[in-house]
Amino acid sequence: MTRGTTNPNRLRRVDRWLAGPAAPALRRAADPLVVDLGYGASPITAVELHRRLVPVRADVDVVGIEIDPGRVAVAKPLERPGLSFRVGGFELPLGGRRPVLVRAFNVLRQYAEPEVGPAWDLVRSRLAPGGLLVDGTCDEIGRRSTWVAVSAGQGPVSLTVSLRLGGLECPSDVAERLPKALIHRNVPGERVHAYLNALDSAWARNAALGSFGVRQRWLATVAAMKTEGWPVLDGPRRWRLGEITVRWDAVRPAGNA
Incomplete structure (x- = not known):
C-alpha cells in the first residue's frame, strides 16, 4: 500500500x-x-x-x-x-x-x-x-x-x-522526481544524467531570452535540444506547456535493452 x-x-x-x-x-x-x-x-x-x-x-x-x-x-x-x-x-x-x-x-x-x-x-x-x-x-x-x-x-x-516554468532555476531540479526506473541512474555514465546535463546547458545558454519571458527561454531550450540531436518527440505546442518528451532510448538505463 x-x-x-x-x-x-x-x-x-x-x-x-x-x-x-x-x-x-x-x-x-x-x-x-x-x-x-x-x-x-x-x-x-x-x-x-x-x-x-x-x-x-x-x-x-x-x-x-x-x-x-x-x-x-x-x-x-x-x-x-x-x-x-x-x-x-x-x-x-x-x-x-x-x-x-x-x-x-x-x-x-x-x-x-x-x-x-x-x-x-x-x-x-x-x-x-x-x-x-x-x-x-x-x-x-x-x-x-x-x-x-x-x-x-x-x-x-x-x-x-x-x-512549472515560473521560478524554475534549472531543469535538472526535476531529478528527484524521476520515475523509479531512472531516479537512481542520475549519475555519470548513465544516459539520463547526460540528458539532464544537456537540458541544463541549453537552459543556461538561452538565459538572455528570459527578458522576453520564461516561456520563450524554455521554447528555445527545447528547440536547441532537438537541434543537438536529442530525439524530441513533441513540438512547440507541447513545449509551451513546460513539457519535453524524448524517446526512451535516449535515457534508458545502461545495460537495459
Whole structure:
C-alpha cells in the first residue's frame, strides 16, 4: 500500500498529456476503459481524470483501483456512470476487460528498482492492443512531474518532463522526481544524467531570452535540444506547456535493452 498522500489538481500535467498526445489511443479504442492505479487515500485524482477525459471520449469509463479496501470504501459514494472504484493492484481486476490507458502515479516510486520491470510487464499483459501504461512521479502540488509511457507491444517508449516554468532555476531540479526506473541512474555514465546535463546547458545558454519571458527561454531550450540531436518527440505546442518528451532510448538505463 502506498502512503496515499495526494492533493487536488496534483496530476493535472499528466492528465493534460493523456488528453493530448495519448488521446488518439482512447478515441480509437473499442472499449474506452481507463484505470487510475493506486489513486491513494483520496479518490480526487480519479474524479479529475474522468472529468478531463470526457471531452476526448464522452463514453470514457474510468476505474480507480486501490489495494486498500478502506480507501475503496471511502471512494464508493462518488461512483457514477463512467466512474467506479475497486480493490486490486497491478493485476488489474477488471473482469477480463482490457484498459487502453493506465495511469500509475507515485506508486512504483515506493518499490525497489528491480521490481519496476515485472510490474510494467504485468500491467502490459492486461492492456488492450495499442494501450499505454503511464508510470510517473510528481511533487506534492504538481509543479514538477515526469512519466514513462510504456506501450503494450513495445515496452517503454518515451520519457516526459513537465515543469512549472515560473521560478524554475534549472531543469535538472526535476531529478528527484524521476520515475523509479531512472531516479537512481542520475549519475555519470548513465544516459539520463547526460540528458539532464544537456537540458541544463541549453537552459543556461538561452538565459538572455528570459527578458522576453520564461516561456520563450524554455521554447528555445527545447528547440536547441532537438537541434543537438536529442530525439524530441513533441513540438512547440507541447513545449509551451513546460513539457519535453524524448524517446526512451535516449535515457534508458545502461545495460537495459
